[in-house]
Amino acid sequence: xxxxxxxxxxxxxxxxxxxxxxxxxxxxxxxxxxxxxxxxxxxxxxxxxxxxxxxxxxxxxxxxxxxxxxxxxxxxxxxxxxxxxxxxxxxxxxxxxxxxxxxxxxxxxxxxxxxxxxxxxxxxxxxxxxxxxxxxxxxxxxxxxxxxxxxxx
Numbered sequence: 682x683x684x685x686x687x688x689x690x691x692x693x694x695x696x697x698x699x700x701x702x703x704x705x706x707x708x709x710x711x712x713x714x715x716x717x718x719x720x721x722x723x724x725x726x727x728x729x730x731x732x733x734x735x736x737x738x739x740x741x742x743x744x745x746x747x748x749x750x751x752x753x754x755x756x757x758x759x760x761x762x763x764x765x766x767x768x769x770x771x772x773x774x775x776x777x778x779x780x781x782x783x784x785x786x787x788x789x790x791x792x793x794x795x796x797x798x799x800x801x802x803x804x805x806x807x808x809x810x811x812x813x814x815x816x817x818x819x820x821x822x823x824x825x826x827x828x829x830x831x832x833x834x
Contacts, residue, residue, distance in 0.1 A: 724773070725769035725770060725771050725792055726769065726770050726773075727767060727768070727769060727770075728742075728757045728768040728769055728770050728791055729754065729757050729758065729761070729768065731770045731788075732750055732753055732754045732757060732770075733754065735750060735785040735786065736784045736785045737750065737783045737784045737785030737786070737787065738783055738784045739783050739784075739787075740752070740753060741753065741785055741786070741787060741788065742770070742787075742788050742789070742791070743788075743789050743790075743833035743834060744787070744834070745833055745834055746812075746815075746833040757791070759808060760791075760793055760805065760808060763801060763804035763805050763807075763808055764796040764798065764800075764801025764802070764804060764805060765793050765794060765795065765796065765805055766794040766795065766796055767793075767794040768791055768792070768793050768794070769791065769792040769794070770788045770790070770791065770792075771788065771790035771791065771792050771830065772788055772789045772790040772832070773786050773787070773788045774786060774787045774788065774789075775787075789832060789833055789834035790830060790831060790832040790833075791830070791831045792828055792829070792830050793805065793809070793828060793829045793830075793831070794827065794828050795826065795827060795828060795829065802823055803823075805829075806821065806822075806823050809821060809829055809831065812831055816833070
């Protein structure tokens with residue numbers, strides 16, 4: 682045995698670990714929202730309640746955007762304060778390993794049901810367009826759509 686005989690077994694272990702991480706990142710992935718208008722389904726829980734009851738040790742919503750679940754709660758509260766009829770969670774990842782390791786499910790999208798009044802819609806679109814700007818995207822116009830989707834991951 683030479684001084685490098687430990688390298689091969691160590692390399693195998695590293696490759697196995699990387700393979701496991703890649704498998705997990707693809708487990709139960711959903712297709713991202715490509716359309717900003719989406720019909721609400723029963724699988725989309727109300728966001729404020731879902732966030733408040735989520736026990737994840739990490740941000741439960743869009744970890745690349747919100748540093749904590751509390752920050753996500755404040756964002757959802759802001760949408761409601763501006764007049765959103767409802768804010769729902771979409772793209773929920775709730776694999777067994779995630780619940781065990783993180784303490785709760787994770788989501789990367791919100792569906793905003795827009796208000797009917799012009800002034801409230803203007804305020805919601807200001808908030809949404811601020812998010813688009815942070816993500817390096819152009820703004821979105823009010824075309825009388827019923828819902829908007831925000832997706833961060």
